[in-house]
Amino acid sequence: MSYVNNIRMFVRVYELGNMSAAARDQRTSPAVASARISELEKHLGVRLFNRTTRSLQATENGRIFFDGARKILDSIDEAEAAVMDVTQNPRGTIFVAAPLGIGRRLIAPHVPMFKDLYPQIEVRLRLSDRSIDVVSEGIDVAFHLGLLDDSTLKVQLIADCPRLLCAAPSYIERRGMPLDGAQLVAERHDCLNLRFPGAKEFQWTLETPEGPRRFEISGPYESDDGDVLTGWALDGRGIVMKPIFDVADHLRAGRLVPVATATPPLPTQLSSLSQHRRLKDPKVRLFTEFMAGKIKEEMRRATLG
Structure with a gap:
């Protein structure tokens, strides 16, 4: 799996444009991230990035390799998801983002219950009222409060919010x-x-x-x-x-x-946002459906009728 891990690191460095950011995303150090890129470059016999102390820029070879690398990772993720779907044994890490109030009141209280149901799934919850870039920040599912005019993401309406x-x-x-x-x-x-x-x-x-x-x-x-x-x-x-x-x-x-x-x-709306390919992952689909159900229950309790 070391070669696949090297490819994953390359893709995140390419997408984020920053070695340190990619290292944080992959839960490792900048030194390890740099070593993985160097190992991949040595294997391919080409330079993928032009690196200085102040900047990092993909080479032409890097841009060419990225398209194929992204497809490879998508195929691996889909294959793993298919196996986990069949075995009904989902595992892995889910990165979740939500606004502070939504996260504190509607998401965080139910994460332990989800974890009890699926002990091999780890949930990494990121709460912030700032705008989240789902793709560049490697988020599997983001909860959004507000109307969306247009989005390249998969948008699933959870509830209307007076x-x-x-x-x-x-x-x-x-x-x-x-x-x-x-x-x-x-x-x-x-x-x-x-x-x-x-x-x-x-x-x-x-x-x-x-x-x-x-x-x-x-x-x-x-x-x-x-x-x-x-x-x-x-x-x-x-x-x-x-x-x-x-x-x-x-x-x-x-x-x-x-x-x-x-x-x-x-009124506004509460929705979940995901990259289309991420929803093929059973653990992401399970989490999204589980939280949507819990949020709807909380909304019903909160009505003023």
Whole structure:
């Protein structure tokens, strides 16, 4: 398997364009990654990368070899998946990505149960509210909250997610209850913003009697962590837009209350994203189906009806 491992390393170095990143992806050191590439180059009798201390660039031979190498690995993965499917003994490692709130509340609590059912499958969970590049980061399945206009990935809808604007009673007592988006803007209410590097000015798209409309909102607080925004809202610092499942317990307990209910936010969607070839792997398919079922159960419990 050493030759196959060398090919896997080459493919990840090529895809990521960085030896250290590929080493991390393959759970090894940069020195081992470099040695595997050198061993592969020696075997082939050609240089695959031009390497300096500051850059790494694929050679023409490297670009040619990549296409065939990728096909080889896909064939091996499909063959292994077919055998595991027949033996009903899936094994290996799954790399999973999810937004912080989704991961903490809907994914992480069920990972141990999945592990108990399939002890030979290891789950590596990566939680972040930043945008994830499924292909370059070697992710098997990513959970995404939001509408997708277009994607080269396999998208599987898990659930529609109604959203609302909400705030703590202490905020309402201090600033008043906005009835709709227009009042929200006119009275310059403090809106808690989910912002990432490079994000544009903030707008909330709300449903009005005339149809969806964008309202430019502002506020003194912003973060790239949705749970931080919830914490600020609970502390009476402003108004936050949230999927109902994410704040259902706070709403039931009265710690948060709906605001601007005449113009609610448009609903969003929770989906799973995978490369098409990855879904042929039984362990990835099993994990995706298992989590989709658990998420739907959690969503039903979180409804406010």
